[in-house]
Amino acid sequence: TSAAASRTFDGHGRTADGQEIELLANVGDPAGARVAAESGAQGVGLFRTEFCFLDRTEEPSVEEQAAAYRSVLEQFPGKKVVVRTLDAGADKPLPFVTDAEEANPALGVRGLRTARRAPEVLENQLSAIARAAGEAGAEVWVMAPMVATVAETEEFVAACGRHGLGTAGVMVEVPSAALLAGPILARADFASIGTNDLTQYAMAADRVLGSLAELSDPWQPAVLRLVEATCLGGAQQSRPVGVCGEAAADPALAVVLVGLGVTSLSMTPRALGDVAAVLAATDLATCRSVSRLAVDAESAADARAVVREKLPVLADLG
Ligand code: PEP
Ligand code: MG
Numbered sequence: 001t002s003a004a005a006s007r008t009f010d011g012h013g014r015t016a017d018g019q020e021i022e023l024l025a026n027v028g029d030p031a032g033a034r035v036a037a038e039s040g041a042q043g044v045g046l047f048r049t050e051f052c053f054l055d056r057t058e059e060p061s062v063e064e065q066a067a068a069y070r071s072v073l074e075q076f077p078g079k080k081v082v083v084r085t086l087d088a089g090a091d092k093p094l095p096f097v098t099d100a101e102e103a104n105p106a107l108g109v110r111g112l113r114t115a116r117r118a119p120e121v122l123e124n125q126l127s128a129i130a131r132a133a134g135e136a137g138a139e140v141w142v143m144a145p146m147v148a149t150v151a152e153t154e155e156f157v158a159a160c161g162r163h164g165l166g167t168a169g170v171m172v173e174v175p176s177a178a179l180l181a182g183p184i185l186a187r188a189d190f191a192s193i194g195t196n197d198l199t200q201y202a203m204a205a206d207r208v209l210g211s212l213a214e215l216s217d218p219w220q221p222a223v224l225r226l227v228e229a230t231c232l233g234g235a236q237q238s239r240p241v242g243v244c245g246e247a248a249a250d251p252a253l254a255v256v257l258v259g260l261g262v263t264s265l266s267m268t269p270r271a272l273g274d275v276a277a278v279l280a281a282t283d284l285a286t287c288r289s290v291s292r293l294a295v296d297a298e299s300a301a302d303a304r305a306v307v308r309e310k311l312p313v314l315a316d317l318g
Pocket of ligand 2: 145196
């Protein structure tokens with residue numbers, strides 16, 4: 001609604017009892033980064049680097065990549081920017097790393113898996129990120145999309161280390177990664193849950209098919225249990241777990257995610273005000289108790305209903 005769109009964000013995320021929750025923005029290019037910076041976001045929780053190069057048939061040079069990344073990073077001096085390495089494939093094909101002939105692209109060589117076929121593309125991108133990070137004043141974290149195993153995590157973290165990129169993490173968007181979050185986070189510095197793909201793969205429902213919208217719903221209790229498993233792994237290893245999928249922009253779901261142990265939420269900048277307002281009105285104990293109810297629900301509809309009932313503040317958002 002327009003009321004929601006105009007709710008301003010004061011640049012601070014915290015629960016009613018003062019638990020800090022980082023509220024970050026998702027960006028795809030320098031123009032989006034400007035909007036994010038003006039919104040007061042505390043940083044960037046997801047920089048979708050592939051969005052800079054969607055029209056390319058050839059790999060952009062290291063110089064060109066470094067310039068594009070620098071244009072985003074320099075808008076967040078002293079702030080955290082989580083740069084995701086190319087997430088090519090399925091809904092975002094990039095001809096220089098993906099194979100248009102694959103029968104099942106969502107289950108194919110996409111995300112970090114493209115580094116098996118074209119390891120030099122990942123190496124070049126990490127060089128470009130390192131160069132941009134050295135020139136801009138942001139605090140750069142790097143993460144890989146579509147990680148499924150502990151071994152992939154280990155290899156990615158080692159590759160980042162070779163480029164001097166000291167904070168390396170993984171996206172949790174494949175159920176196997178959620179279930180192995182403990183050992184994965186023994187290797188990685190952080191995890192960021194991509195609820196769009198995590199839902200797609202948990203529910204075996206194509207995220208772009210409107211006719212399956214009822215399955216493609218992050219309120220599905222099975223998805224919430226995977227989020228919970230990821231947070232348990234994070235707690236075991238004392239590593240931060242964020243969420244950067246669309247779920248983070250749903251104020252009621254944001255409360256559930258915080259209750260499950262998520263410590264940062266990254267979203268489209270226009271959602272920051274509403275999410276901040278609901279968190280500011282809800283203490284951590286309430287976040288935890290409603291998250292229990294949602295995880296124990298037997299359907300997405302029940303999960304939504306039971307949480308709405310416990311959070312009257314949602315009604316004030318209009
Ligand atoms: C996700 O899958 O939730 C995510 C944030 O990544 P993308 O939407 O770019 O696949
Ligand atoms: Mg994804």
